[in-house]
Structures are given as structure tokens and as C-alpha cells.
Amino acid sequence: MNFPIVAPSILAADFANLQRDVELINRSEADWFHIDVMDGVFVPNISFGFPVMEAVRRHATKPLDVHLMIVQPERYIDAFAKAGAAAITVHYEACTHLHRTLTQIREAGCRAGVALNMQTPVEALADLTDAFDQVLIMTINPGFGGQKLLPLSIPKVQKMQRLLAMARSNALIGVDGGIDARTMGPVLDAGAHYFVAGTSVFGAKDPLDAVRTLKHLAPTKPLA
Numbered sequence: 001m002n003f004p005i006v007a008p009s010i011l012a013a014d015f016a017n018l019q020r021d022v023e024l025i026n027r028s029e030a031d032w033f034h035i036d037v038m039d040g041v042f043v044p045n046i047s048f049g050f051p052v053m054e055a056v057r058r059h060a061t062k063p064l065d066v067h068l069m070i071v072q073p074e075r076y077i078d079a080f081a082k083a084g085a086a087a088i089t090v091h092y093e094a095c096t097h098l099h100r101t102l103t104q105i106r107e108a109g110c111r112a113g114v115a116l117n118m119q120t121p122v123e124a125l126a127d128l129t130d131a132f133d134q135v136l137i138m139t140i141n142p143g144f145g146g147q148k149l150l151p152l153s154i155p156k157v158q159k160m161q162r163l164l165a166m167a168r169s170n171a172l173i174g175v176d177g178g179i180d181a182r183t184m185g186p187v188l189d190a191g192a193h194y195f196v197a198g199t200s201v202f203g204a205k206d207p208l209d210a211v212r213t214l215k216h217l218a219p220t221k222p223l224a
């Protein structure tokens, strides 16, 4: 696998034309579909659940990267794995027993991901670096698409990159929120491998071109 990996967020798609938008991403240079599941408790918004996830899966030809912004995500890991998730990311802040939940994700046959909200320091994961395959640094306060990337998150990506290097972990670093052709460069330089982008892709006049721009912002490199 090479990076940068581009993962358009379905949250910003036109749900009345979901099949059209999924097929658009199939044709694009994007690598993954990003599926934002929100419960109205962990974040102040409700997005969608299994019916939409399954509709995306029926038409998608690329891996589904599921981001659970829900409390007690362990209740739904197996169901999302069955619904076709290739990767499942849970929030550090939403898990009482994070190690157990990450193990459950791997046992369900998916890549295990953990997301960190703005206030959570990267050191919170220092003892668990063997337990996840990807880490998602939130570059906004989660809950809504269309927000501006918070610059405070950029040094955090760098810190995470150092922490993983020290631990000799090959986990991928992702960023989520306010990613576009202007903001992607600094987070890429800071060490991010995958880039979740909603508004800048689906809100663009030409989403195929928007994905291409992100994908070619820097020469692709092989992952460790």
C-alpha cells in the first residue's frame, strides 16, 4: 500500500443520490470510503446507521473505513464487521476498556483504529501501540462536516508520528476534519498517511478532480 491514502467521507454525499455518489468515488482515485456513524450522544449529531452502511457496501468497490462516534462502541463492532467494514475506528474517549475493544475489532477480522479528540494527548496511547493498526487524529471537534481544521492538531500529528516511531509501530496515522488542498500539506508533512475529506470532495464542482488533487499533493510513497 502507498500513501497518501484519500478517504472521502460519505457524510458529505447527497443521500438522495447515494448510489451516484458512491459510484463517483469508485471511479475516482480515492482509496477508501469513510463512513461516519454518529449517535447524538458521543457527538451532538446523528448521522446514519446500518441501512446506509449496507447501501454503500452494495455499490462500493473500495474498502469501507468505519468511524464510530458513539458511546460503548463495543456493542456494535461485530455488526459493523458483518456489514462489510474493512476497518473500524473507535474513540479513545468512548471506551472504558480500549484494549479489549481494539482486540474485539481485530477478532472480527477488521483493522483496528482508535481516534483521539482534540483534548486527548497522544501519550494516552503509549502503552497500546501494538493494539491498533491505525490512529485517527481529529483535526476538528467531531460531529459535523464542513468545519475548519484546527491548527492545534498539526503538532499533534507530529507527536503521534514520533511516538509510533519510538514504539516501532507501523500503524497508519489519519486526519479527519477540514481537509482540503490547502490544509492537507501541513498535516502530510507532520506525518499523516490517510486523509478523510468530506466537504472538499463532495462539495467540489468536480469531485473526481478534487480527489485527484489530494491524491497527488505529494509523490506517493510506500508504507512501512
Ligand SMILES: O=C(CO)[C@H](O)[C@H](O)COP(=O)(O)O
Pocket: 009, 011, 012, 034, 036, 067, 140, 141, 142, 143, 144, 145, 146, 147, 176, 177, 178, 179, 196, 197, 198, 199, 200
Ligand atoms: O468525522 C467527521 C465529522 O465529525 C467528518 O468525517 C469530517 O468532518 C469530514 O468532513 P469535512 O471534510 O467536511 O470536514
